[in-house]
Amino acid sequence: MAVYTDVSETDLQLFIADYDIGQLLSYKGIAEGVENSNFQLHTSQGNFILTLYEKRVNPNDLPFFLGLMDHLAGNGLSCPLPIRRRDGETLGVLAGRPAAVISFLEGMWPRKPSVTHCRETGRALAAMHVAGEGFEIVRPNALSVDSWRPLWERSAARADEVEKGLAIEITQALDALEAGWPKGLPEGVIHADMFPDNVFFIGDELSGIIDFYFACNDFLVYDLAICINAWCFEPDGSYNLTKGMALIDGYTDVRSLSAEEVAALPILAQGAALRFLLTRLYDWLTTPEGALVVKKDPREYLRKLRFHRAVDNASEYGLRRAGHIEETAP
Ligand SMILES: Nc1ncnc2c1ncn2[C@@H]1O[C@H](COP(=O)(O)OP(=O)(O)OP(=O)(O)O)[C@@H](O)[C@H]1O
Numbered sequence: 001m002a003v004y005t006d007v008s009e010t011d012l013q014l015f016i017a018d019y020d021i022g023q024l025l026s027y028k029g030i031a032e033g034v035e036n037s038n039f040q041l042h043t044s045q046g047n048f049i050l051t052l053y054e055k056r057v058n059p060n061d062l063p064f065f066l067g068l069m070d071h072l073a074g075n076g077l078s079c080p081l082p083i084r085r086r087d088g089e090t091l092g093v094l095a096g097r098p099a100a101v102i103s104f105l106e107g108m109w110p111r112k113p114s115v116t117h118c119r120e121t122g123r124a125l126a127a128m129h130v131a132g133e134g135f136e137i138v139r140p141n142a143l144s145v146d147s148w149r150p151l152w153e154r155s156a157a158r159a160d161e162v163e164k165g166l167a168i169e170i171t172q173a174l175d176a177l178e179a180g181w182p183k184g185l186p187e188g189v190i191h192a193d194m195f196p197d198n199v200f201f202i203g204d205e206l207s208g209i210i211d212f213y214f215a216c217n218d219f220l221v222y223d224l225a226i227c228i229n230a231w232c233f234e235p236d237g238s239y240n241l242t243k244g245m246a247l248i249d250g251y252t253d254v255r256s257l258s259a260e261e262v263a264a265l266p267i268l269a270q271g272a273a274l275r276f277l278l279t280r281l282y283d284w285l286t287t288p289e290g291a292l293v294v295k296k297d298p299r300e301y302l303r304k305l306r307f308h309r310a311v312d313n314a315s316e317y318g319l320r321r322a323g324h325i326e327e328t329a330p
């Protein structure tokens, strides 16, 4: 569930009176999501999403997130558009929390992603990277390699409760990642959480990307590594090479990869797996039993990490067209 903060009808009516979005007809809490409280608003002008930002979101980051959606939508990407109040602001306060109204995207996220969904997602990811060019606010990735050790130290003592031997395995993977993390790859704005539940489709057609609340500046190809993790493994833990090919083909149809980016893909995929393993592990160990939030299994990402640690080169992910690898000067 994700309604941590209740909103009264009177407060909501007062809040939306500052916007040109018509009269409130009805509203309801949205159960999905874990970070923020989301409501669907139905007004005389249509549907909107109201988000109340909860305590894991740093209010100082909100101008980046809202400004980014505005920038991306302005550059033709299909994503929610923050609605401006009559005073020009996109951020307000409701029920004591920072709050924003964003446009409603039609579509559903794919419960069983297909090869076509993977290809369309690859294209949309690259389109987002291109559309993000020129966005002026910078937000370093708070969940990149430098943050993993402190995050790990908060779970290390109890890690073996989840799986015997986990502490040693994570420590070894972390040591290797810190030593070998690449430098100097092309950077830009990345989504950093483009999982199936953040990509909407109408049939096979991608209708939009949501949830930019982990977006930040980092290596562009790291975002592809995150998507390989999130989209290309089957529920039994096996890697689906056909989906990998489709995702990477889709991406490189829109933005080509340099030889350095291709070479870095295996270590970036390991890093992405460790990042989600660590955040899931922390939540797994700290979320109280009986909380309404569904805890995500860290072991899924342990299996993925093991897979990546055995990968030699990007062709094992499905990178196949020679044209994917930009020629570098001799
Ligand atoms: N612009 C939008 N249009 C339509 N539905 C939306 C929109 N934004 C959010 N939703 C709905 O709200 C749900 C939760 O949104 P979101 O993923 O942003 O929440 P969150 O709390 O940040 O969750 P998490 O970070 O766990 O994914 C989505 O699954 C979707 O059903």
Ligand SMILES: N[C@@H](CCO)C(=O)O
Pocket: 193, 195, 276, 279, 280, 296
């Ligand atoms: N996508 C993350 C959840 C946070 O958005 C995960 O699956 O662990």
